[in-house]
Each structure stands twice: as C-alpha cells, then as structure tokens.
Amino acid sequence: MTGNASETTKLAPASALALLLVIALSWGMSWPVNKALLTYVSPIWAVSTRLTLAAVVFGLIALVAGKLRLPPRQDLPMVASLAVLHMSVFAVLTSLGLVHVSAGRTVLLAYTTPLWVFPLAWLMMGEALTVQRLIAIASGMVGLALLINPFAIQWSDSGVLTGHALILLAAVCWAVSIVYTRMHRWTASPFDLLFWQLLLGAVLTTAAAFLFEGWPVIDVTPHFIGLLIYGGTISTSLAYWALSTVNRSLPATTTALGLLAVPVFGVMSSMVTLGETFDLLTLAALLLIVGGIAIGIIPSRGKATPEPRPTPSRGNSGA
Numbered sequence: 001m002t003g004n005a006s007e008t009t010k011l012a013p014a015s016a017l018a019l020l021l022v023i024a025l026s027w028g029m030s031w032p033v034n035k036a037l038l039t040y041v042s043p044i045w046a047v048s049t050r051l052t053l054a055a056v057v058f059g060l061i062a063l064v065a066g067k068l069r070l071p072p073r074q075d076l077p078m079v080a081s082l083a084v085l086h087m088s089v090f091a092v093l094t095s096l097g098l099v100h101v102s103a104g105r106t107v108l109l110a111y112t113t114p115l116w117v118f119p120l121a122w123l124m125m126g127e128a129l130t131v132q133r134l135i136a137i138a139s140g141m142v143g144l145a146l147l148i149n150p151f152a153i154q155w156s157d158s159g160v161l162t163g164h165a166l167i168l169l170a171a172v173c174w175a176v177s178i179v180y181t182r183m184h185r186w187t188a189s190p191f192d193l194l195f196w197q198l199l200l201g202a203v204l205t206t207a208a209a210f211l212f213e214g215w216p217v218i219d220v221t222p223h224f225i226g227l228l229i230y231g232g233t234i235s236t237s238l239a240y241w242a243l244s245t246v247n248r249s250l251p252a253t254t255t256a257l258g259l260l261a262v263p264v265f266g267v268m269s270s271m272v273t274l275g276e277t278f279d280l281l282t283l284a285a286l287l288l289i290v291g292g293i294a295i296g297i298i299p300s301r302g303k304a305t306p307e308p309r310p311t312p313s314r315g316n317s318g319a
Contacts, residue, residue: 016249020258023242028107028265030235032273033227034095035103040224043095044209045216051087051205053232055198058241062195071196072187079196081184085177087201087240092208093170100163104276107266108147109167114256115141116175124179127251136296140260143288146281147267178256181247190244198237257296260289 011019037046062068071079090110098106114137121127209216218224247255264286270276 011245011249013249016246017258019242020246020250020255021261023239023246024259024261025265026235026239027259027262028267029269030231031098031103031107031266032270033230033235035098035106035270035274037224037227037231038095038098040219040221040227041216042209042213043099044092044205044213045218047088047091047095048202048205048209049216049218049228050231050236051091051198051202053228054237054240055195055202057233058198058237059195061237062191065191067192068195069192071193074185074187075193078181078184078186079193079200081177081180083197083200084204085173085180087197088204088208090170090174090177091201092205093166093173097163097167097170100157100159101167102270102276103274104147104267104270106163106167107263107270108144109164110171110174111260111263111266112141112144112168113171113175113178114260116172117178117256120175120179121182121251125183133257133296136257136292138292139288139295140257140292143285143292144260144263146285146288147263175256178247186248190241190248194237194241194244198240254296257293260293264289 034046037050041049059068094106094110097109101109118129118133118137122129243255246258250258267276267282267286271278
C-alpha cells in the first residue's frame with residue numbers, strides 16, 4: 001500500500017477525539033462483561049474465545065471489503081507486537097487478575113498505563129514534557145489512586161496481591177505496545193493488519209489456554225453467548241480497529257489521556273451491572289480523572305511546540 005493510501009486513514013483531531021470517546025465507552029463496558037464471562041469459562045479460555053470470534057468476524061468483514069491480504073513484510077513487527085503485547089499478554093493478565101479483583105478495581109489498575117506511556121514516549125521519542133501534560137497526568141493518577149483506595153484492599157489475601165500484580169504488569173505491557181506502535185513506520189492501514197493481529201492473538205491465547213488450563217469446559221447459555229458476542233465484536237475487533245486509526249491521528253500521550261475515560265465508564269458500568277458501591281470518594285476520583293482528560297486534550301493557548309515524529313516512509317508512524 002502506498003503512502004497516500006495510508007494517509008487516508010488519518011482523522012482530523014475532532015473526529016479522532018470523538019472516536020476515542022466511543023472506544024472508551026466500549027472498553028469501559030467490557031470490564032463487567034469480562035468479569036461475567038468468568039462464571040462460564042476459565043480466564044485464558046475467556047480471552048481465547050473472544051479473540052477467536054473477533055478474528056472470524058473481522059476476517060469476514062475484510063473478505064467482503066476485498067481487503068483480506070497478507071500483511072507487508074515491513075509491518076510484520078507491528079502485527080507481532082500488538083498481537084503479543086496487547087491482544088494476548090495484556091488480555092490474559094487482566095483476565096487472570098479479574099479472578100481475584102473486582103471489575104471496577106481491575107479497570108482502574110489496568111489504566112495506570114499512562115504512567116508508563118509518558119516516560120517511555122519521552123525517553124524513546126522525545127515527546128515534550130509540557131506542564132499541561134504533567135498536570136493532566138497528575139490529576140488523572142490522583143483520581144485513580146482515590147478509586148483504588150489501598151486501605152480497602154485485603155493485603156493478607158495472596159490471591160488479591162497476585163491479581164493486583166498481574167494487572168499492573170499488564171498495564172506496563174500495553175504501554176510498551178503503545179510507544180512501539182507510534183515508532184513504527186507504517187506501510188499498510190490498520191484495517192489491513194487487524195485480522196492478522198487478531199488471528200495471531202487467538203492462536204497464541206488458545207495455545208496458552210491448552211497449556212495452562214487444559215481442554216475448555218464452557219457452560220453455554222444464552223447469557224454466555226450474548227456476553228461473548230459483545231466481547232468478541234464491539235469491544236474487540238471494532239474497538240481495536242478504531243484505536244489503530246486513532247493512534248495514527250493523535251500523539252501517544254493524548255491517546256493515553258483520552259483512554260483514562262475507560263475506567264470512568266468501567267466503574268460506572270460495574271456499579272450498574274455488578275452492584276459495586278459508589279461513594280463521595282469515588283465521585284471525587286471520577287471528577288479528577290475527567291478533569292485530567294480535559295486538561296490533556298484541550299489545546300493550550302500558547303503556540304504548541306511540534307512533537308518530534310519519525311520521518312514518514314511509505315506511510316506515517318502511529319501510536
């Protein structure tokens with residue numbers, strides 16, 4: 001695919017921010033869905049079934065659109081990095097963490113990702129450490145700290161400790177994936193690569209499920225099928241494609257800040273569907289997170305310093 005074709009996937013900032021909000025809503029609602037899936041299937045098989053369905057659905061879409069083609073050699077590292085770090089490792093670690101940790105707390109821990117993205121983007125790409133971004137991230141992280149509320153955690157429970165550690169490790173893996181994606185010199189479009197990422201993720205997680213959990217034992221009910229359809233389509237294949245497009249259109253730190261809306265929606269949907277508690281401390285945390293998102297996304301009044309970007313080569317780098 002030529003550079004001009006790749007350029008068409010880049011959105012205007014307003015459109016990219018709107019799409020980012022849709023992604024945040026979709027992923028926020030996915031956390032109570034993923035928690036509910038664990039009542040029917042084991043953690044790694046839950047990820048495997050979601051990714052397998054997503055690969056089938058998106059493969060059919062790509063086939064109908066006439067875009068089911070092998071990825072270019074230049075983009076194979078991108079296919080592998082996203083399939084391994086985000087679709088497989090991040091998803092499996094958070095699924096394992098959900099066994100011991102509530103859905104609301106899990107989404108909050110998982111979305112400490114900006115803490116790791118920001119220094120990585122600064123060290124590896126030279127993205128500016130502006131005062132506005134530092135304030136935005138500080139606000140968001142204080143809000144997450146209030147929501148996590150370590151004084152309420154049963155630290156004597158080894159399962160709880162393990163669950164929290166797994167989820168934090170997942171956040172680090174996703175951060176590495178975000179920065180590496182932004183550094184990549186793209187050839188194909190996100191649409192052209194997504195099927196292969198989903199397929200590789202499905203193969204890897206299925207192999208891991210057989211290795212660590214044995215043959216699947218699934219309690220198939222209409223409720224399970226509904227949860228799986230949501231998890232395998234709306235919050236997986238469609239959301240991943242949308243995020244790939246957003247990543248090309250916004251800086252890595254802006255994307256990370258925008259995704260702080262996911263824990264907001266995650267906590268709210270967990271309260272509604274799973275009956276998790278809501279108090280003034282949670283309200284204060286939500287306000288801090290939303291405030292951090294606004295600070296990070298609203299352009300500063302002064303003239304912005306252009307962020308260093310890798311030189312385009314048959315397509316733009318994405319984040």
